[in-house]
Amino acid sequence: xxxxxxxxxxxxxxxxxxxxxxxxxxxxxxxxxxxxxxxxxxxxxxxxxxxxxxxxxxxxxxxxxxxxxxxxxxxxxxxxxxxxxxxxxxxxxxxxxxxxxxxxxxxxxxxxxxxxxxxxxxxxxxxxxxxxxxxxxxxxxxxxxxxxxxxxxxxxxxxxxxxxxxxxxxxxxxxxxxxxxxxxxxxxxxxxxxxxxxxxxxxxxxxxxxxxxxxxxxxxxxxxxxxxxxxxxxxxxxxxxxxxxxxxxxxxxxxxxxxxxxxxxxxxxxxxxxx
Numbered sequence: 001x002x003x004x005x006x007x008x009x010x011x012x013x014x015x016x017x018x019x020x021x022x023x024x025x026x027x028x029x030x031x032x033x034x035x036x037x038x039x040x041x042x043x044x045x046x047x048x049x050x051x052x053x054x055x056x057x058x059x060x061x062x063x064x065x066x067x068x069x070x071x072x073x074x075x076x077x078x079x080x081x082x083x084x085x086x087x088x089x090x091x092x093x094x095x096x097x098x099x100x101x102x103x104x105x106x107x108x109x110x111x112x113x114x115x116x117x118x119x120x121x122x123x124x125x126x127x128x129x130x131x132x133x134x135x136x137x138x139x140x141x142x143x144x145x146x147x148x149x150x151x152x153x154x155x156x157x158x159x160x161x162x163x164x165x166x167x168x169x170x171x172x173x174x175x176x177x178x179x180x181x182x183x184x185x186x187x188x189x190x191x192x193x194x195x196x197x198x199x200x201x202x203x204x205x206x207x208x209x210x211x212x213x214x215x216x217x218x219x220x221x222x223x224x225x226x227x228x229x230x231x232x233x234x235x236x237x238x239x240x241x242x243x244x245x246x247x248x249x250x251x252x253x254x255x256x257x258x259x260x261x262x263x264x265x266x267x268x269x270x271x272x273x274x275x
Contacts, residue, residue: 071108075193076101077186077273082120088128089230092175093272095124096182099160104190106152114152118142125163128175133162174224181233182272184217189269192262201253208258211244236268 077097085091102117122134138159145151167176188210195203218241221234243260250257 071105071110072193072197073105073110073113075190076104076113076117079116079120081273082123085124085127087229088175089178089227090272091124091127092178093182093185093233095121095128095163096179096184097186097269097273098124099156099179100183100186100190102156103153106156111146114146118156128167129170130163130166133159133166174226174230177220177224178226178230178233181217181221181237184213185265185269185272188261188265192258192265195258196255196262199255204253204255204258207261208244208247208250208253211241211248214241214244232271233268236264236271240264240268 077094079098082094082098085094098117098120102114102121105113105117118134118139122131125131125134138155141155142152145155163179164176167173167179188207191203191207195207214237218234218237221237226234240261243264247257247261255262
């Protein structure tokens with residue numbers, strides 16, 4: 001049976017995907033094309049604030065192994081929907097969604113499903129003009145390391161770092177921020193579904209503790225000046241933040257405490273994935 005968790009929430013799979021570290025120069029990450037470096041730098045700082053409030057990948061992988069968490073594909077987005085996303089907003093949000101699903105399925109050693117989600121990520125990345133991050137070399141590396149989930153996650157991490165750098169060097173910080181928002185939203189959604197399944201106080205506490213990362217995500221989205229069509233994401237996240245504030249006042253940790261959080265994140269996630 002699953003034990004009580006100290007610092008667990010499935011959205012913790014995602015900070016690595018947009019971490020600004022990695023050692024490669026930005027010029028190398030954007031192939032040979034010349035791009036103008038954006039004057040906007042605050043989005044990267046705020047993105048790092050989101051990452052800093054989430055535990056390390058190694059912690060999550062260890063918890064999966066030690067607590068025998070079960071993989072449930074029904075919690076993840078339907079790969080068949082990938083061709084339905086038409087606008088840049090839909091593509092960016094769902095690139096984040098599928099990126100999170102790729103990370104989750106890889107963490108649970110679901111090789112075949114990981115390949116399917118990787119294809120979804122590749123399709124949307126191509127549509128957004130960042131498919132150079134997911135080249136043949138990356139696919140070959142994944143195939144060669146498919147028995148080492150940590151290596152696979154690191155390869156995926158590198159690819160998403162490239163996506164982040166390409167977009168920022170093309171003066172598209174809002175698109176990068178939207179992708180991260182999709183990652184965060186999917187992580188919280190899957191976490192809330194898992195919390196409903198196991199109803200353990202540890203995972204409830206972990207979800208509630210994500211108020212700070214949500215606040216940092218909101219700050220980041222505000223700073224990149226989203227277009228009108230994207231504003232619903234920010235509005236819904238602000239409403240979600242209010243639910244977090246209420247949940248923080250509790251002294252009894254069961255799934256009823258996060259019922260409003262679960263409801264709101266499911267509604268937002270549905271808006272994104274059913275576009």
